[in-house]
Structure formats: structure tokens, C-alpha cells
Amino acid sequence: MEDEKIIELYWQRSEDAICETAAKYGNYCFSIAWNILSDEEDARESVNDTYMGAWNAIPPHRPAVLASFLGKITRRVAINRWQEKHAAKRGGGEVTLALEELTECIPSDQRVEAQIESVQLTQTVNAFVMALPLTERRVFLCRYWYLDPIRDIAERYGFSESKVKSMLHRIRHRLLMHLKKEGFL
């Protein structure tokens, strides 16, 4: 079913909206949740929470890109679940690896809970990522938005794993410089 029709079902408060969403985007949402949680039951619950989130948000919201809208809810739900489960301990999974990698973008003397304007940070990161050459942008988002394992990214792009690591390493370094230039560090 086309996205516009699925969104219309939400607006009509038809429960078919959930069925159609699950049929079209269930696997997509599950893959996002799975990458974050590495646990089938948690991932499935996150996907169900995503449907509930979409049901509560539409209406009044009318998403321009339904896949991204759902993916964003799934990512947020899964991150919250991951944080709850890992409140006491750290370690394991792509989240930990990705977060460790992103730590390179923050100098060690500034890794503190400082008050920052999250909206401005979002705008700055968005501008940086959107200015990247297409392949680098896609690789960056596959790793840090979708949390795809590096070996999967390498396979999809026909690169060696070390080439992906090297590309990400360069991008992180440029992001560090960009954040410094914009006054976040």
C-alpha cells in the first residue's frame, strides 16, 4: 500500500493502519531496533512501541517520509530501552562500539555533562553530514544512524572493512574539527 494511503488510515483512526505499517515497514523497523538492542524480544517490543507511537502522533502529524518517521521513532524507543537496560553497566553490541567511536569527536577534557543547546547541535551536525560527499554521508549514516556493523557496510558498498573504518575515522576527525569551529568544544 502506498504511504499516503497508510497515513490516511491513521487519520481515519482505522486499525488497518497498524497492519499495513507492519506489513510494509515491520522488517525495516525491526532491523533498526535489532542493531541497537541485539535482543529479539526487546527489538519486537520496540517495533510494537513504534506502531503505538505512530498511532498517537498521526493525527495531528502528517509525515512527509513515512519510513524515516517510523525509523526515527524506532531508534528513539530502542535507545531508551537500551539506556534502561544498561543504566548500571556498559558493554556489548553496536551501540557501545558506535558510542566509543563517537567519543573520538569529543576531546577527553570535555566529556562532561555540559549544558548545550541540543537544537543548535542538531543543526550543526545536520549541516556537516549533509555537506559530506554522498558515499561518505551514506556510510556515516549507516554506521551512526542505523548502527549497521562495519562488516555489513563494507559488504554493501563493496569496500574492505578497513576502508570503511578508515573512511569513518576521517569523517569523525572532520566532525571534531567542525564542532570545534562551531564552538561546541
Add this chain to the structure above:
Amino acid sequence: MTNLELWEAIGEIDAEAVLDARKGSMERKTTLRGPKFISALVAAVLVVAMAVSTVAYYGAGDRFKAVFDQWGGDLSEGQNAFIESAAVDVGESVTKGGYTTTVASVISDGQTAMIEVSLAAPEGQFALRLSFQEFVLSHNGEELNLGWSVGVVDDGDGKDHTATIILTTVLERSELFFAGDGKWTLCLSNLRMETEEGYLGDPVVEGDWYFDLTFSQAADTVELITKPVAFEGRSDKGVPVSARLTSMTLSALTVKYTYEFDAEDVQILGFEDVLVVMKDGSVVHCGSGWGSPGNARYELLQPIDLSEVDYVLFSENIVIPMVSE
């Protein structure tokens, strides 16, 4: 700031780009296009065909088409025509200390020059972590003070010890053009390997690599501003500043604009968002930008066919229509 905050900010990145990353990687998994992506399996089958059409497959034009395709998606007929006319093969190699640098080709619209450089390190090295300490371009012996961007492109050979990068720069001086006149020389100095932390380490090979470059003739440039356009810029400290756009020029690979403002204690404004919107609704994004007080200049991530430009979207919401020719 924490890494979690940074990660959450990444979660808010443009929805279309996020979807494109998933679609793009899936498409790429099944469709690695272009001469540089031919697998060993099919290469043998194509030997005869390539022997006949080597230039067509491996010329500078085809390589830059592959680059722009990677950076911005499918190319139109007009874009392909520009690339064919503006790309020039160079094919000069210099080897020092086991490291070979090749300037394979260049492309220019007169304002922006993009230089395709291949690096081959000894096996076991990661070529993508190699970087030169300095890039200097000279015209008739005069060194130009230019900023550079370095873009990594997929060289498709799957080897870690080789890499292809695109060096890009945009001229600031309006009286000078990248063109067939005069002698252009690129000097790359002191090859270094980045450390794990992303900083340049000690040189792996010291010295200068010199390459003579040849450019095609400059392409057309169009002025879009007929009277000053007001906009709200931001100083380099993030303070809102009322400003006026006084000039904006477009050429195939370049956007340049000049501006004025009255605020005191401000030397320069930050870079504004600039998108080139084509008549078919497609959008060409800017890559790196450079500026000095009163002006900014950007490279475009794909060439534009001036006759197909609809308007430029400046500073998020100011529409600057293309002038009718």
C-alpha cells in the same frame, strides 16, 4: 557535550538523507557501476570490448562521471556533456620512497578545479590515511593562496594500500581563470600518515611532488543579482546580522556570492545554505566553501547545466531566480 548527545543529534539528521543512506547502500550492493567497479569475474569477458573502447571507458570524463555519480546520484545529459568537455587527462606519476602519486585528471569550469589524485602506498599501509602536508597551485610561477577540500572516492579495487582522492579548490580572484592559458603547476609536499587519533603524524616521505596541469577553456558564468537582496546572516560568533547580498554568480561547478553589512565588530559572516534547484525539481548541493570578508565561494557536488537551473535557494528561504538568457 557527551557522545550520547552527539549520537542523539545524529538521530535528527535530515529524513530524506537517512532514507537515502539505506536505499543507496542497498542499491549499491547490487549495482556497482562504472569502469572502476568491474569485478575480476567479468573483467576477462570485457577485455576485447575494452581493447576497442579503452578511452571511452577510462577517460577523464568517465572517471569524473563516476565521481559525480557517487557524490550526487544519476547525471543528466547536460551534466554528462559538460563533464566530457571539461575533463582533461593528465596521467603524471611520481614515485618517492615506495609511494606513488598520480595526478590522473582534472576538471574545471574556470572557477573551480577538481584534481583526481591516486595514491599507491606499499602493501600493508592504509592509503586512505595518507595526506599531504601542503597543496600549492601556481600560475606562471606565482603561488596562489587557496583553500582545498579533500574528497575520498571509491577506487573500486578493494585494496587498502591504494586510494583515490579529489582535491578541490575555488579561485577567489575574479580576474584569474582555470583555463588553457599559462602554466599551471601543482606542488604536493611532505606525504604524511594520519595517526589513530586523526592527527597528521611524521612524514612518511619528505619532499615535493610537482605536476603540470592543463585545463580546458573556462565555462560560462551567470550573474543572478540585479539589485541587492536583504538577508539575515550570522557573524562567525553566531550573532544575527542584517546583510545584503550584492552578487551571486553561477557556473557549472561553482557558486560565488558577495555581501555587505553594517554591523560593527564583525569581520565576516558565516556560510549560508545554498542549494541550486533545477527545472526538473532536482537539487544540487554545495560541497566545501571558502570565504573572506564580503564574499563566499562554494564548490558544487555535481556540475549544473545553466540552461536547466530554475533558482537558487539561499539562506534556507530566499529564492533567487535564474535570469532569463
